[in-house]
Amino acid sequence: MDYIGIDIGSTAAKIVVRGDHAQQMLLPTGWSSRETARLIEERLRDAGVPLGTANARTVATGYGRNAVAFADRQVTEITCHAHGSAQDSGGTCTVIDVGGQDTKVIRVEDGVVSDFLMNDKCAAGTGKFIEIMANRLNVTIEELFAFAQRGNVLPISALCTVFAESEVISYIGEGHPREDIAAGVVDSVAGKVATLCFRQRLLPQIVLTGGLCHSPYFAERLSEKLGAAVHPLENGHFAGAYGASLLAEKR
Numbered sequence: 001m002d003y004i005g006i007d008i009g010s011t012a013a014k015i016v017v018r019g020d021h022a023q024q025m026l027l028p029t030g031w032s033s034r035e036t037a038r039l040i041e042e043r044l045r046d047a048g049v050p051l052g053t054a055n056a057r058t059v060a061t062g063y064g065r066n067a068v069a070f071a072d073r074q075v076t077e078i079t080c081h082a083h084g085s086a087q088d089s090g091g092t093c094t095v096i097d098v099g100g101q102d103t104k105v106i107r108v109e110d111g112v113v114s115d116f117l118m119n120d121k122c123a124a125g126t127g128k129f130i131e132i133m134a135n136r137l138n139v140t141i142e143e144l145f146a147f148a149q150r151g152n153v154l155p156i157s158a159l160c161t162v163f164a165e166s167e168v169i170s171y172i173g174e175g176h177p178r179e180d181i182a183a184g185v186v187d188s189v190a191g192k193v194a195t196l197c198f199r200q201r202l203l204p205q206i207v208l209t210g211g212l213c214h215s216p217y218f219a220e221r222l223s224e225k226l227g228a229a230v231h232p233l234e235n236g237h238f239a240g241a242y243g244a245s246l247l248a249e250k251r
Contacts, residue, residue: 033064
């Protein structure tokens with residue numbers, strides 16, 4: 001039996017298969033969620049996963065979940081991230097999911113979502129902001145974090161990504177070191193995520209999922225902003241897909 005969780009986000013698609021054909025896959029979402037879903041189906045079938053039979057159950061989540069026509073059902077990323085994260089935190093925690101398009105703060109108690117907040121009005125506190133600023137600095141996202149770790153924070157006060165980019169352009173024009181600008185970028189995102197978190201009572205256990213959970217430096221900056229330890233999940237990038245696979249099994 002195979003339990004498949006598919007999380008199609010705005011920038012990356014994550015797939016977790018638990019069971020006879022256990023595996024994980026990560027691929028860019030590209031311009032079309034439907035095309036991504038078609039490619040995922042093709043790869044799963046090539047790997048021997050018996051989609052469409054009694055020996056496979058599939059749950060889709062994320063930004064492009066409705067594009068996964070072969071899924072048995074679609075579930076919101078709030079629920080899937082809660083299930084995927086609670087397994088490693090005793091069932092009770094605050095989940096901070098910094099995605100490419102939005103940021104979510106999810107309160108999970110005894111394995112169930114009790115409250116959540118989402119910033120989906122502006123990209124300034126999301127992974128997209130990091131991506132835009134990395135492009136402006138002509139570095140990869142990984143290089144941006146490496147630069148930031150060596151720099152001194154330059155304040156980026158704008159709440160809008162467009163205006164924040166103008167601040168970065170001004171800093172570049174003034175000849176500020178790239179390390180200091182990168183440090184300001186990361187500090188700005190951490191600050192906006194922390195502001196969202198403060199709108200909800202945080203639980204003692206705080207975990208980080210999403211694309212930025214691979215950066216210990218970002219978790220460190222966010223911990224400083226919150227005044228509490230933030231723990232990146234080891235496979236936090238796959239938390240939504242993993243949670244979807246758990247829900248596929250529960251069904």
